[in-house]
Structure formats: structure tokens, C-alpha cells
Amino acid sequence: MHHDKPAKPLPATGRISRRQVLGTAAKATTLPLMPLIATSCTTPVQPSELAFSAEARTILDAFVDRIIPADANGPGAIDAGVVFYINNALTNWNSQEKDQLVEGLFQLTRTARQRYDQDFALLSDANKDALLRDMEDGVIAGFPDSSAIFNRLHRLTLEGMFSDPYYGGNQSYAGWDLIGYPGAVMASTPDMQRMGGRLPPLHTSAYGSDYDGD
């Protein structure tokens, strides 16, 4: 056909819990570098390589965690496996922008060291957010494309959170539950278009509904 097919799924070798992989996800900086292979059986897009070094992965974890934090409204980007999505995207479909985005992450942490004498991932949430606002606004000296890089990383974070779990993110349908999208279906009934409150979650993927989200 006229486009790249996703790589074939690796044979399942027993399921690993997402929590086992991510540990206590909120402390992104304490995570060891884990292979970025998502754990769901509905996630057959398997990267043949890792897009990130351990250092870049640590910065990206901290970035997505501030874009969509875990809070009273439920899981955040880390819990939902957004970094799996971004890794899959940058090793396959979006590989042409990988180098620029990874360099942007390093520039972000270099700016953190200049400003706070600490790596970005080790800053307080308030200082991370202050730096991210300046990155989004394009006002960091020596970081000329910061706004465009922020926007791409922000966009990829949203794609990872709200795309079909097939692509590695939106684990346990955390993103779809957040906004009330019930799930991918092959047919909808009139009742699924009724108004008057939220629709109940279906937790279905376009690529099979067998994934139960741990």
C-alpha cells in the first residue's frame, strides 16, 4: 500500500504490569531507564530502537508530567504511557523531527542549570512551570526555536494521551476517560448520541478491545 505499516507485534512473553515498568511514576527522575516497549497486547507498534538516551528520557518524562500532571482529576501523561507514544512516533512516523526535539530537551535542561543550577527534572514544579512558560513564549536567550519545539512536544504529548492505546499511550484509557470519549467502535447506536450527561466508558480500541488496562 502507499504508507508504512506498523511493525509486527513482538510475541507476547508474559504481561508486565504498567506499574512495574513505571514504578511510582510521579517521581520521574528516580526512574531507571526502562525499555520503551509498551506492555499492552493492543499495542503492536514496537520500536526497533529507542529514540532517547537515558538523560533525554528523564527530561521528557518531566516535561510531559507538567503538561498533563497526575492530580485530583486522574492519571497524568506519565501514568498514561505518553512517553511510549512519543518514542514510537519519533522512531517511526515522526523520525525526521527527533533530533531537533531531543536537542530542545537538552537545551531546556541547560537553561535550568543556568537559571537554577539544577537539571530541569530536579526542579520544583513551580520552577519547571516558570521555565516551560518562558519556553512556550520563546523568551529564553540562546534558545531561538523554543516556542516551536515546545509546541511540537506539547502536541505529541496530547497525541499520546488521547490517541488509540494501540500506539502506546492512553494506557488504561486514561486520556479518553478524562474527556469522556467512550471508545472506538465500528457502529454507534442512537443512544450513543443522546444528550444529558456523559456517556459511560466503553474502553475499546479500534484494534481490538481485549486490552483491559491492567
Add this chain to the structure above:
Amino acid sequence: MAITLPETDVVVVGLGAAGGVAVLPLTRAGLQVVGLEAGTWMNPGTDYKADEIHNNVRALVTTGNKVAGEVPTVRRSPTETAVQQARHPMMNAVGGTSIHYHAQSWRLNPWDFRVRSATLERYGASYIPEDTTLEDWPVSYADMEPYYDHIEYEVGVSGTAGNLNGQINPAGNIFEGPRSRDYPMPPLRSCDFLDHMLEAGRAVGYHPYHGPAAINSQAYDGRPGCQYHGYCDRGGCHVRAKNSTDVSTIPKAMATGNLEVRDNCNVRRIEADNTGKVTGVTYLRDGEEYFQPARAVLMGCYTYENIRLLLLSRSGFYPNGLGNNRGQVGRHYFGHWDIQGGTLVTALFPFDINIWYGAIAQGVMVDDWADDNFDHGGMGFIGGASLHVYTEKHPIGAAAMGTFGKVERNWGSAWKDFIRVNAGRTQTAYIQTNTFPYTHTYADLDPLVRDPFGDPVLRITNGPKRNEPMAAAHAADKMEAWFRAAGACDIVNTGGGVGPALSTHAHGGTRMGSNPDTSVCDPWGFSFEARNLGVIGGSVMPTAGARNPTQTLQALAWRTAQHLVDDWNSITA
């Protein structure tokens, strides 16, 4: 050296929305037709997904193998260097863009066919927009009615008649021209949000109705009805309920035994002899060059490639491109002033509207502020825009919503709380404005940018317009009032917009008309200069209505093909 193939009666270049229709009257009349298509057959079972990444983010259905290398460049004035766009949802496949389009399927309003004379009659010469090359169409609504009817029945269109032989039905579009019979299928099903908007529209004095769609609302022609799964936009139909030509008219034409579909053919040139007559088509397939002789050729590519192929097909008789000895090819081109032109009215409701599922064409339309359906006296513009609300919301797009100034940043916990509540509560109306041709808006060959074969890509020059943004802004305010009547708590209204860069509703460039000095094609869609060359598709349309063009260009394609059958001897002499 090209391999010369045995002669056929007709070559149709491109088997999309237009070419896929034209093959049916030709083959039914017994003509031998070769359809040359740059793409191949899609497989609804495996190629189409209920997946926003697949359809919308990565554009895997709409990405073509050939068009990817020939996306036009765009500029806003003749002094700028035009810049090539990253991609455009043209498509190479049997069925073409009719596979992934929204399938809103309209007849134009009778006024659309005679905008110039109707404007002069009602408002006077001062209302003709400055710099326009506007002409009446060489056909009237009455001329088109039988061909619209063919499309509605042979392609399959669902809807409610608003004017059945002069009898007005307020459940349909009361402004439409008289139709000789009803649609073959009732409209797509309604839903709570659409019923709510219908009621609100009536409350503010508009005449809303369920829009027509080339989608089965029930089983038709051996295929099932719509499943409303919400991935119609830029995706093909997994159950073949969307009546793209690869599942409707092309299989019927193949059943006659007179159509050969030749896929993966990259047409490079239309050939002409030294009397100006077209002799056939040169194309590449699997690296081999072929010449397919034909008694007549119909060009059925997307507007951009119809124009480009004519300009590239130079010969002794046509030194400036085929059928271009009067310099009209590429003139009178324009993109539709619609949502791509930046006319956006987005509403936030204080309740869940639950439009995740459905289809873009499952919608309610208002025509009160389109065409000449209201008095323009004192307003300083002509035309207007249709207002359309619809279903089908995708989760990434929903989460990436505008936030109506309610959160400081589109990230962090405050934003997350905002989208938790509101991602399922917004709608951006689809507003489509009557659009006209201008002297400063045209297509030609780019002097710098080339396709992978070394041929220039097309260059689009979009000059400034005054009428369209005024008409669009007027309609956008009417849309805002409609949303407010429906209980919207916040609205963002961008007004008239700036106009499209490239357009998925590209019109003109091989305009049909009565005067060979100002048009490329005659009133039947045949070249004034190359008499056995017909052109079908949006490139022949002289104006854009306040609605999607596909059914009109399909009706024209049928009419052009039927004319070739009826006048075969004189056209191919």
C-alpha cells in the same frame, strides 16, 4: 520510447469523484473505456480505521503516491515567491477523494448559475465585485436537473426534498431549486444535538434542515446503511456505506464489460496532432512508458492536476499548453472561501452535546444567509454562506480545543480540569461562502519547484478579496446568533477570515463558458480548441456555491460524458 497500445474509444484520466461517474454513461452506451488511475484499489476491510492518528494526524488514507510529489505552491501576491505546502488531501486511488470526503452532496441553488445577470437585475452594476471575472454559467439549473437526478440515484444520495416540482416542504431546504423527484433515501438519522440545533434555528427564524449526503441512510444498491462510528472525515467507509465512486458507479461501469481500470498509471502528457486534435495519453507504469491512443480523452483529475497536465502538454499546435492558445488555462481559478479560509465560529455549551459518534455529513444546514436568499440592498456585497452543524468529534482534536480565554495556558492542572469538563461540549460550525473568480487569482506553473519527474508543480496566486470576507462575516454573525439561541455560553467568531491557501474545493482554471476568449471549455465541458478533449471536475466550475461542490461536478461529468455519446461522430471526426 513509449510502447504504443491498441486504440480505445475513450481514455478517462483519473477515476475519482468525476471520472468515476463519467465512465458509467460512456460504458452503458457501449463505448470502450480505459480508466487511467494513479493510485490503486483501496480495501475497506483493512485500509480504513476508526482511528484519528491514522486518518487525521498522519493522513494515511488521504496520502497519495503521486500527489505527494506535486503539491502546488502558494503565494498571496505576484511579487512573492510561492511556497510549497507540506501536503494536501488530494488522493490517488480508484474512487479518489470521494473515498475520504465528507460526502455532503448538494445541488447548487438556481441563483448560482446566473450570479452576474441576477445581480445586475436586482442590485445593479455597482454590486459586481471589483476585479471579478464573473460570468453566468453556460447552463441553468433546469439544464442540470436531470443530471443531478442521475447522481442522486446512481451514486446514492440521502436527504429530504425541500422543493418537489414546486411544492415546498419546510423539512427540507426551502431555497433549493425544484427537483423532479424525491431523494432515493431518507436523510441520515438525527440525534439529540441536531434536534436541539434544529429547534434553536427555527426559534431565531431560520429554516434549518437535515443536509443531504452521498451516504446510505439505509441499505441501497446492495450495500448497508451508515454505522455512524465517527471516523468518516478523511477516512474511507469500513462498510461501504459512503458512496465513493469505487463502490458505486465504477463497479456498475465494470459490469458492462466496457471499462478497463488501469491502476498505478502516472499520466505525463496528453498528446495532440498538428491539427489540434487529441490523439491519446502518455503514461508511466512500473517504470515503462506507454502511449494509449484514443478517439477522445476526458480529463478527470483534481482541479490542480487538470490545470497542470494541460499546461505541461505542449505541442506544435499548442505551444503554451493544450487548449491554451487563448491563455485561459489556469485563469478563473479560486479556492472555496470556507473553513479553510478562516471563517470559524466555535461555540461552547454548558452541557455535554455528545457528538463523538456520527458522521460529518450527519448535520443540520441553514441556507437563509447564503446565495441571494436575503435582500442585500445596502449591504455592499453579494452572496453569503451556508451554516452547518454536525457530529463526529475525535478525541485528540477535542482535547486540543481552544479554551475561550478561560485558562492561562493549554497545559497543567487548570487546563486539564477545563478539558475534562469541556472537551465534549464544543462545536465549530462549517461555514461555506459563495466564491467568485478574480483577475488576481490564478494558477500557473511554478518557475522553481518541480515534481520527482522534473516537471514544474502548479503555483497558486491568491489575490485580495473584498466581497467574500464581507459575505462570510455576515453569515458568521448569523451563526453566532444561532449558537446563542441554542444555549451556547461562549463563542469565538473569527469573522470573514483571510481566504484559503490551497483548497479541498478548488474551482476553475479550465472554466466552462460561452465565450472562447474567456473560458477553456464550451458549454458541454469540451475544449474550445481541442474538440475531442473533455474536462470534468471542479476545474470547469465558473463559481462556487455556498456548499460542497462534489454533486455538481459529478452531474457535470455525467452531462459531458453523455454529450460525448450523443455527439460521438462530430466530436471524434
